[in-house]
Structure formats: structure tokens, C-alpha cells
Amino acid sequence: MKRWLIALVVLLLGKRRRAARLAERERIVPPGRPEPRAELAVFWLLIAAAVCGAGFPVVYALDPPHQTQFLGLSLGLCLAFLAAACVTVGKRLVVTEHLEEDYGVEHPTEQEALEQLVDESGDRFTRKRLIVVGAGAAGTALGVALLTPAASLGPVFDLDPFFRTPWRPGRRLVDENGRPFLADDVEEETFYTAFPQGADREQMGAPVVVVRLPTRELDLPSERRAWAPGGIVAYSKICTHAGCAIALYRKPTFAPTQPRPALICPCHYSTFDPARAGEVIFGPAGRALPQLPLAVDGTGHLRAAGNLSGAVGPSWWGVRNRKPHA
């Protein structure tokens, strides 16, 4: 960083000193005919790029449903107009010349000659300020467009909604058709998806996956012993890695090579052990699946006995420090 700053200062100082010397030297590149129309075209292309680039954050902010192609279109057009401007500059405005002899090998003169070449090639630019304004506008718009998606990374300050789930003690578990789960109907070797009765199912904390395991195979921490009536356990269906739905249940098999049941996320194969409090046994997930304490009521229905044991979904700042609440 420090080096770059020094280099910048030296460059700026050097430029000013050089300007005085330039007046009296001999030209290398022949003077080019000014092309005001091309210059104007470049300016308008840059402005078009700026408008399209500015369109990106506008489309992003308006957020029309299922219309992401407009985001792509605005950014794509912005880059296309920028490219067109560059091509026009290269083809119409920079003075070009075929040189027959090689450049000299002596370094000081070569360096100066190169600088002179660059300076003189820009001869055709008569309205420098206009072009600079256009390029600045296009660059700013493009920069803003590229930074806009960072807003999708989630809230930084108000994290509270992330910790809110619809589960509370006594809430019944229902299936996708709204029928309450009878504990006796829950069988081994298969899996069920359950939701809190009467709550919004689209909430991230709502869906849980329910499996029944032989009680002798359960290996829960002592404080969770009562969470699995009859060997029935429930975990959040949202993977703690990237938030996909846990859609796979690996049934325990007889083969010695395949000893443990597992809940698996099909996106990146994060694998969780339902018998051991949902701990990660394979894959990229960083946290165990949050467990929902269960209880069986007088009529034999499954109810939540509390809230989930941890925050639901992919991790964010401070995810391990707080418990979810209703």
C-alpha cells in the first residue's frame, strides 16, 4: 500500500516536470486528423454504459418477482457499451502508425520515446474533459452495479428475525396436509416432514424432519434424553451449511460397511447423525442440525416441548451465541 502511494506521487510529480520538456521535441507519430464525430460517439457510448450500469441497482431495488434477467440485461448492456466505446477509441481516435525500424535498445531514450508515443497518439482528442466525464460516469455506474449484490448478503444490524422460529412448547406437529402426527404412526426406517400447527410454513424455522430410531441406538447428550419420546427425534429441515432442505434419509442397513443412519442434504452432501443430536459426520456444514424437543400428549399426538436447540439455517455473525426464540 505504502509503495503504491509513493509510486503514485512520483508519477504525478514526474508528469508535471515532463510537460515543460515536451514542447520543443520532434514528433514521432504524425499528427492525426481530429475526429469530432468519433469523439462524440465515444462520449455517448460511455453515457449509455453509465445509464445501463445505473439501471442495475434500480432493478435490484425495485425487485420485480422472477425477473432476474433484467439484472443481467442491464449489466450486460453496460459492459457491451463500454466495450463498444473502447473499440471506437482504438479504431478511430488513437493515431496509429507502422514503424519500420526497431525501437532503440538504449533504455533512457526508449523510455522517453514511448512516453512521447503515448502522448502523441492521443492527439486527436480535442475534448478531453468530455471524454473524462463520460468515462467517469460509466466507471462509477459499473462500480456501483458490481457492489449492489452485496446487499443480498443479509442484514448486518438487525439479526433478530433470524433467531425467531414458530415453535413453542405445546405446539402440535402436522404434516403437509395439516394432519397432526400420531406418535404411534411414526415408523422406523423412513422419514417425515412436519410443520408447526397453524404457523407460516414458509418461515425458515418451520419445517422439521422427523425420524424414529430404536431407543437403544440413540446417543443424545444427557440434557436431551427426554427430547426423544419412543425414539422419535425431530431436527430442523434446513441445512446449516447453505440452507437447502434435508431431503435424504440414509436408512441404517445391515451391511457392516454402512453402520449409521444419516440425514443428508442433497446440495453438498452435508451428513448429520440423527442418533447423536444431529452432529455433522460428513460434508461442509459447520454446525449440528438444531434439534426440536418432542413430547407426546394425552391423545398420543406429537407436540413440541420447547424451541429448537440452535439457530436455523446457514451460519451468520454470532450464530452460536444466541438461542432461537418464539
Place this chain on the structure above:
Amino acid sequence: MRHALLLAALALALPSLALADPPRAGIVHVQVPPGTPLKEYGYQLYGGNCVTCHGPGGRGIYSPRPGSGGQETLGPRLKGVGALAADFYLRTGYMPLSSAYVQPRRSRVLLSDREIRALVAYVASLGPGPAIPQPHPERGSLRDGLTLFTHDCAGCHQINGEGGYVTGGVAPPLEDATAVQIAEAIRTGPYLMPRFSEKQLGDGAVDSIIRYVQHTKHPTDPGGWAIGHIGPVPEGLVTWLIAMVALVATCLVIGRRHA
């Protein structure tokens, strides 16, 4: 010593080779007099092909697992699995399995139809169990099938039924699965697939799922090139290959010098 053994094996094998039909690899075929009951024929086939892992009388083979004190089975119990499971495992070529430590995969069926019927009859006679199901996919609803398949099956088998992976196992493609085999697989849960009972998925739901699986074999594509039948992603990749060439061509045009 080894030579002597080989010679002895050859001496034993040669006469039997000359007498019997050429044997098919790994399978013991038994000769029974005509009129033998199917169950008895199945019993003899079971003794030749299945008993090593599933134990006499379908009781399963248990061996103590070192360390934990629990029981590990070499082959599961067949008492009570019924004709349903036997029919599924034999007709898909899942069984007989060369080693109990690998996942059974769909392979060429080495048993004849009569041999399979005999084995199924024998396994069904071991204890009360479910019969071979008779699904009616034509009664199912494609729309419900899609919903149910998405919910319960697509996580492993993919939405187009082309199969996929689970950690530690393979979810097979469903291209070759017949209607009966799909119904059987749903009820048994072969290998590490979950088992869905009639409480969870009724016979009507199974019919719908089968109808959907059959649809995935000949999907109606809404447009485009339909590469892989899974939407625009593979087409996008191919388009990119074309776009690369177009972009390189554009670069050449831009870079050409004026004469």
C-alpha cells in the same frame, strides 16, 4: 502344493462339466424331478445360492460386532419379508450378491423365471409377509406424482429419475424399473433407501409416483434442446462453448489492423 490342488480341482470339475449343461457364472442351478412343488424347488435353490448369508430357514446370519457388543448381520432375516421383497431383489438382479459388503446394484438376472418364482414361493412360505403388489399407474395422477416424487424421492433419484449419490451409497437411475419394481422398492426400501409404509404413502400415491416415473422416461420438453431434460443449465453450458467461439471471432475482428 498349489499345483497339486489345482490338478485335484480340475480332476473333480472335468467330469461334472462334461455331464451338466454349461453352468452360468456364480449361480447354483439344481435339477429336480418333474412335478416337484415350487416351494420345494425354491428350498433347494435357496440352499445353493442364499443360505451363506441369509442363514438356514431365512433366519439371517449374525456375527458379534467387535468393540460395541452389538450385533452385526451378514445377511438380514428373510422371515416375514414376504414375496414382495424376494421378487424385487431377484428380478432386479440385486440378489444373489457376490459379497455382503457391497451395495447391490441392478445387473443381469442370472436366474430363470421359474427359478425366481420358486425362490419367491419359498421365501414367502417362511412367514406371513406382503404379497407382490399390483400397481395401476394408469389410475394415478401425474400431477400428484410430481409432487410426491419431489417430496420423497427426488432428493436422491433426481427429479428426472436419473439417479444420484448419497454419502456412502448410490441411488440408482429408474430407467429400467418396471411399475411392479417401483412399487416394491417403495415398500421395502432396498439397501439404504427409506421404507414407505401404506400409512405414509397409500397405494393411490404409489400409482401416481409410478405414473410420474414412467413419464420421466419420455418427458415432454417445453422447448430448447432438452439436454438432460433438466432445464436450461446444460443448454447454457453448451451455449457458452458456442459463445466462446463467437467471442474469439469478435476479438479477431476488433484486433485487425487497417491497411
